[in-house]
Amino acid sequence: MRWLRYLNQWRGTAKEAFDQVSIVAKFLCLLHVTDRYIISSTHVQGPSMLPTLNLTGDVILAEHVSHRFGKIGLGDVALVRSPTDPMKMVTKRVLGLEGHRLSFYADPLVGDDSVNVVVPKGHVWIQGDNVHASTDSRNFGPVPYNIIEGKALLRVWPPRCFGSLR
Amino acid sequence: MGIQNLLWQVTKKAFTGGIIGVTISDRCCSVVPVRGDSMSPTFNPQRNSYLDDYVLVEKFCLQDYKFARGDVVVFSSPTHFRDRYIKRIVGLPGEWISSSRDVIRVPEGHCWVEGDNKASSLDSRTFGPIPLGLIRGRVTSVVWPPQRNCMLALFMVCAFYIIKWVSIQLHVPQDSLWKL
Numbered sequence: 001m002r003w004l005r006y007l008n009q010w011r012g013t014a015k016e017a018f019d020q021v022s023i024v025a026k027f028l029c030l031l032h033v034t035d036r037y038i039i040s041s042t043h044v045q046g047p048s049m050l051p052t053l054n055l056t057g058d059v060i061l062a063e064h065v066s067h068r069f070g071k072i073g074l075g076d077v078a079l080v081r082s083p084t085d086p087m088k089m090v091t092k093r094v095l096g097l098e099g100h101r102l103s104f105y106a107d108p109l110v111g112d113d114s115v116n117v118v119v120p121k122g123h124v125w126i127q128g129d130n131v132h133a134s135t136d137s138r139n140f141g142p143v144p145y146n147i148i149e150g151k152a153l154l155r156v157w158p159p160r161c162f163g164s165l166r
Numbered sequence: 167m168g169i170q171n172l173l174w175q176v177t178k179k180a181f182t183g184g185i186i187g188v189t190i191s192d193r194c195c196s197v198v199p200v201r202g203d204s205m206s207p208t209f210n211p212q213r214n215s216y217l218d219d220y221v222l223v224e225k226f227c228l229q230d231y232k233f234a235r236g237d238v239v240v241f242s243s244p245t246h247f248r249d250r251y252i253k254r255i256v257g258l259p260g261e262w263i264s265s266s267r268d269v270i271r272v273p274e275g276h277c278w279v280e281g282d283n284k285a286s287s288l289d290s291r292t293f294g295p296i297p298l299g300l301i302r303g304r305v306t307s308v309v310w311p312p313q314r315n316c317m318l319a320l321f322m323v324c325a326f327y328i329i330k331w332v333s334i335q336l337h338v339p340q341d342s343l344w345k346l
Contacts, residue, residue: 004332004335004336007336008336008337025186026182026185026186028189029185029186029188029189030185032188032189032192032193033185033188033189036192037188070247081297081299082275082299083275083276083297083299084273084274084275085274085275086231086275086297086298086299086301087230087231120245121245122243122244122245122246122247123244123245140273143297144242144243144244144245144296144297144300145247146242146243146244146247146300147242147297147299147300
């Protein structure tokens with residue numbers, strides 16, 4: 001059993017290598033837990049939340065604690081996994097909770113007809129601040145509350161716009 | 167002073183273990199119990215609740231959200247805030263599903279889920295197609311009770327004997343094997 005004797009000889013080196021790798025692995029796990037459950041930074045871009053968020057891209061800090069306790073409220077900017085493409089995250093404002101009655105213009109450029117809708121149980125109504133260039137609940141309907149993944153806290157980049165999102 | 171040090175050591179080890187466990191259960195796989203009989207006879211073929219099936223849920227499918235018809239998935243409830251359900255995907259985005267009265271098209275980014283036990287299952291026939299973003303993992307196999315999974319029982323027995331044999335060859339004292 002020669003390979004078993006080699007195994008014995010390399011035991012010291014193997015232990016040291018294992019210790020180093022385990023330090024790196026523990027750090028990565030801590031990073032994952034912080035990013036998924038406490039706070040994370042996201043790069044957001046696009047015209048759908050003008051004038052709150054810039055067109056060319058901002059970095060915002062989002063916290064992932066409130067949505068687990070059901071504390072997302074009206075007017076919060078939420079990070080939501082898109083119901084039309086689960087690989088994308090979108091940032092929109094929550095404008096209606098379950099049971100609320102809302103009315104919106106079906107197409108703000110054409111005509112004045114408004115549609116009335118009641119948000120069903122367990123769902124929220126999300127809408128971008130820029131009603132002319134945003135695909136949101138006016139297109140895909142109210143989304144389940146559980147699809148919300150975080151709440152935007154404050155903007156950290158660009159530095160001249162540092163601060164809260166109101 | 168000794169007891170304070172001991173408490174600190176235990177807390178550190180528990181915290182590290184907890185963080186590693188959470189990461190593995192979020193990114194790799196986790197074991198969840200199946201409650202209720204909406205997936206009979208696939209899971210919980212008998213009705214007594216102390217013999218609930220435990221299944222292995224893999225999370226690698228959440229990297230690209232590519233599912234196939236027939237996959238059993240765990241997803242968060244679209245109507246109840248804290249609940250999770252286990253059902254089978256029977257409709258992918260873009261497909262047409264015939265429900266009791268009419269034919270429905272599953273929108274992009276959504277899927278149609280149904281339980282195997284159609285008589286007692288709360289699924290898409292009630293709450294409609296669900297966004298793929300609600301899915302939390304895909305069920306690959308039953309891990310408990312072991313008589314429902316003979317490959318796993320065989321694997322566990324073989325692994326035990328292999329570890330025992332290797333440790334004897336490496337001259338590890340047999341009572342310290344349990345300290346791993």
